[in-house]
Amino acid sequence: MLTRRLLPTHRLAAPSTFLRTLTTTQAFQNAQSRSPSLADITPDGAASFDAKLQNFRAKVAAAQRQRGQQASASLDKDPSKRKGAFSSLIYGTKEGQQMDKEIELSFSQVLARGKYVHSIVFHEVKPDKVDEYVELVGNWYPRMAGMEENKVNLVGSWRTEVGDCDTFVHIWEYQRYTGYHSSLHNISQHPDFPAFDKKLKTLITAKKTSLMQEFSFWPTTSPRSLGGLFELRSYTLHPGNLLEWETHWRRGLKARREVMEGVGAWFVQIGELNTVHHLWQFADLEERKLRRERSWSVEGWGDTVHKTVPLIQTMRSRILIPMPWSPVQ
Template sequence: MLTRRVCGGVRNALPVSSVAITASRPFSSFAAAQGPARAPALADITHDGAPKFNERQKEFRESLVNAQKQKEQQEKDARAREAQEGGKKKGALSSLIYGTPEGRELDKDIERSFSQVLARGKYVHSIVFHEVKPDKVDEYVELVGQWYPKMASMPEHKVHLVGSWRAEVGACDTFVHIWEYQRYQGYHASLNAIQHHPDFPEFDRKLKKLIHSKRTSLMQEFSFWPTTPPRHLGGLFELRSYTLHPGNLLEWETHWRRGLKARREVMEGVGAWFVQIGELNTVHHLWQFADLEERKIRREQSWGIEGWGETVHKTVPLIQQMKSSILIPCPWSPVA
């Protein structure tokens, strides 16, 4: 798993392809599938999809590496121009690295706190669990598949949809959605804008008839593991959720920072987040695999890489409880 944002504008340098949709900062919002709504299912995953998955994964990773090289070259060129111009305070390099005035204003007041040691700070993510009534699953897919992409596509809502998935192993008929906001200000602004949309009361009324319950937590991504940009690699996802003993988050981050170097050699990560409001002391890791057999193979391979065994040995005592769910992406999910 490679870094999503090298400096703020890496994605802007990426080529658009049918495999990795990474051309701009906002997450792409995919329209719901045409035709009758149908919930995604594990049966949609074929047993022979690993070669295509690996090909798409290779192209996706190479596109990120190339984007990083382009960004570094742009910074080098800008630095040279500033040197020639006498190092003006607001030269090309400053604009390139620090972005727009709004972006600089957003970053400059980030406080050095415990969470900032762990997190990247600029982004807040929400993870939403909808427990859907079994006989209402397809209605839910149709309703949410129209509403979520519509809300994410409106710039004034200041929100990006990372992805939407249906759990097929674990808490079945539970749908998982991850959203990204520009810090907590963006979260408040997004909620306010969406709930004042003229169609929201009708959507909310219909949604409440389709679900048993809703759970939401607000999270931040670990600084060493930025959330992936939009991509379509295929396959399935595994959400691993860990409830830690209170006070152990910093130690968890230290060990996982080292362990991820081993894991990323054989497995494709989507992101890692720790909950700040909601189900406290919880960490979520999201991985992507071609199929269940490839998941088994990749996990076994990681044990042969130096550093992974030590990570497991040191993190297991920190855990109170752990859960694993196999997820299938919804038709509109930007990460799929």
């Protein structure tokens, strides 16, 4: 029941806010009890989605450049950190190194893999209790995520519209496993938790939780509001194939990202083992279809599919709609 890197959406204009920080209450003040649905999406929203996406990516790039400039300034102040001419010949020019660094920051924050633990929670809600569930969770989750002492961030909350209908999906972020334990303990000690937990149990038929880590080459997005819908693709791999999967997807993501917008990718460490979750965002179902088809024209994608399909036991696709309080919209 806990969460992730969440910056209020109104702060995204400042490049520095693209660093992961704890959630603030501002991002969750407008939670509503009405459950959204596919019917809220119109077929003419692709242009608006693309414009918001380009704006979001521009801000991310600006934040990366700012960090690069700060790193360069630090080197200028401390000559002992500079490498010699021979090193430049071997490892490339300063400009080339900076370009490589920006590419790496875009797709592969290596240290992120061990810095955060994510949980993915599935609630199967009774069909006649959906509105009550939305009201209950829509008030409780933002409240818990907004309390700094809980040290937990909500990545997002969604309702399944195609797939396991009336199943709600929540992804939370913690500071390693110590943060996970700390968050669970703090929230369980809240005076209102027993009432929340008791009520929740009357609204759902099942609850499933797995603990995951994000792939090092695909850090989870910061909060944003692009609109549209999401697709959660879940893969059960043959045991022992996770490293090979990561190797191929590290190359394939660059091709996919040219035509599709990823939200995050995680592999389960505790729970449904050998499971990988990829989360994508699209303007609508037609755009999803077109962009997936367009992927095949991008060099490298066909090879990724050819090499990853044999690694898969089962796969599942869910179409999700974000909840009003979800930081990623």
